[in-house]
Amino acid sequence: MLQQIIEMLKKQQTFVTIYERIFQRPILNIFNKKHNKSALISYSTYHFKKKNYTPHSNYQESVFMANALDELGYNVDIENNNRFSKLDLSKYDLIIGEGIPLFQAAATFSPAIRVFYATGSHPWQCNNASLGRLTDYFNKYKKLPLESLRINDYRWGIAANAADAIICIGNDYTISTFIDYGCKNIYRINPTYHTNNDFTNKSLEQIEKSRKTALWFGSYGLLHKGLDITIEAFSKRPDWTLHVCGHTSKEAYFLNNLPIGKNIYIHGFVNIESSKFKSIINDSCFVILPSCSEGIATSVITAMGRGGLIPIVSKQCGIDIGDFGIEIEELTCSSIIQTLDYCDSIETNTLLNNTEKSHHEATIKYSEYQYREKMKEYIHEITKKSTIS
Template identity: 35%
Template sequence: MSNGKAKSKAIIFGVGSFYEDRRINLNNEYNIIKFTDNNLNLWGTENNGIEIIPPNKIKDYEFDYIFIASSYDKEIKSQLIDMGIENNKIKSTNYYKSIIGENNPEVLISYVNTSFYVDLNKKITHGNNIESMIIRGVFNKLGYNFYSINHDTLFDDYNLCESYPRMVMGVEPNFPKLCNTYSKAIKIYYATGSYWEYQNCMIKKRTDEVNIKKNANIDYSRLVQPNKSAECADYIIQIGSNYTIQTYPEKLRKKIYLIRQSTFGYLNLDIGTKLTQYSKKDYMWFGSGGNILKGLDLVLEYFKNDSSVNLHIIGGPLENKFEKAYYEELYNTENIKYYGFIPISDSRILELANRCSFIIFPSCSEGMPGSVLNMMRLGLIPILSLSAAFDEIEKYGIVIHKLNVEGIGQAVRESKKIANSKEISKKFEKCYEFVKKNYNEKTFEEDFNRIISEIFKLNGIY
């Protein structure tokens, strides 16, 4: 926000989609006097009524900042410095700030900056976008100027804050760098999954099992770069369950505060519609990358050999070697259908959720998968590994106790008893009500505000 002051003059380097994603915010904060781009075909034309100039003409104009709106952030910065542009005038659009007062204390976050440029008139389709905006709002309400860089943005040469931040928070790879750069600040690691060493161990174990079984050579997928994020943090805010905490070395567990993630308020069970459309034989697997990590191999193997039930697979991408190893199950098995990626806001998600009775997710390492919680909002009954489960899973769904085909079979057999009972409609409603009440934007904000306020008090800040 401009706080009533004249807007700083800015030149924007880049006129493509990268800029368009950030256009509203930049236009609100700065007086954009020119655009520039390395594409000579654009020189002399206009973008939103503002001239696009060649880069070598930048120094002909008086400006306060030049913002790089391109994925070639590092290369363009080097280009500008070679041209003689002062370092302190060069800013990255991977950098964001929300200032509430000139002399207010500061916090510096490194997480997901694209959140601050989303079009709020459209349905948001990833939970971290909602949660980033809530985190910003909480800090502003607590009286802090909020500075943020994207979690993977190179920041060594950028002036990130006006003064030394009181707190730094984020995820790898930038969080350990922030800890080193601002060693006197309160340091909070924002963890969204299991401890990295546990996750890597499980990925290797499960992938090796699949490679032996399928005589394949599938690469390890979703390995986490070894890091000291948890060790260098003073506190850890963890999305997940008490099981997630147990994946950490014991000496680190006392640092951890659990937080309930949000779900999408536009997903709501219509019990009348569901009861006319659901099939007790239909199950859903809904996940992103890391096919073996998320147990897709196990459900494919089980459902291939149990034609009494149907499996609907949403998500991806499928890793090439995984797809080759499981081609028969994915494409030539009558009771298995693979849909590929479907945005969670798409009407097809609602259609499939109304058709399915259960969501099955035997992940070997998670925090708490948003896909599961959001499908529970649509009435699906969860069948989950402990890694993917919330703490009260037994009240609402079924635990997969063994991460093998036998464990999947045991859980599915248990689910068939629910499907054939008169209580299934109550289960649909119970799952919906539980998630709606406990995993929403308000509960995430309440949890985050409580945790941050407590951390400040522990450090003598009131």
């Protein structure tokens, strides 16, 4: 009952505003340093108040960014990205992040160097793609599950376009969404994921047993992330098994219209450190995500790194799948079914090799070390260029 009340209150904007103003005030000089320069991170104060938080890697990445700024000689303040800041933005040498404060800095002609930190594709591309999926859903089910979209305030896109530079989580496709809207000075960075040390390569027998089992793993915005067409496809392929892990209880209106067959298991939110998640990973061969817009889908990276699962993803997921993953060519049920047909044709030995490649890719490419070093390098390079110009 208490949890239901909390969830209900979270949907009330007035309550959220009051709560954030009391408990999520700006964090000033988080490292208590006396550097000669000051920087503002426009992202989330909450990320700095939760310790060892595993539901999403952006919590640890926020801390890594703050550490990089400190090492580069900045006093670091943190502000939430979803409202206008009452801080004096003219006092900062650098403002990095996303959302309303970055827009505010541009609108008020703050002298700070402005860096848009893109955790997804261009905000306007994201909005258009999400609304496109809503249209598809409405045409099929005559329902409008608005809570299952991923819609950004239009000012986020302005903040991106008005920035001096962009540090973008994603691959070449993700970056192209910014170029399409006229953005320049884009720096590509890979995200991290929550690693573990107990990964073991699967045997040929395990692959044979699990080769018709896939995991759909994602956060909120289930329509945006293609759960509807995934469930529809698997309902038409009862010889396959689908595990669904995500915040499904919060988007029941969306789910209630879908044909959930007996081969589809809705687990809801599952802690990645739990024995249940480990069991699902061990029983699966693939991780599937036909999302319409991402930076790099870290849920997929997590499944790759923790279980060696082979990615079945849309190009919009922002993941370079090399010769080990499978691309979903269109965001449709029929395209997913065609992909499953293709998976059926792959030899078991090849699947075994691809699971090893998938795990290796996640471990090497999406490490905490590469993120720390690249973030520090990019901030230094951007500020140096801006100072010279």
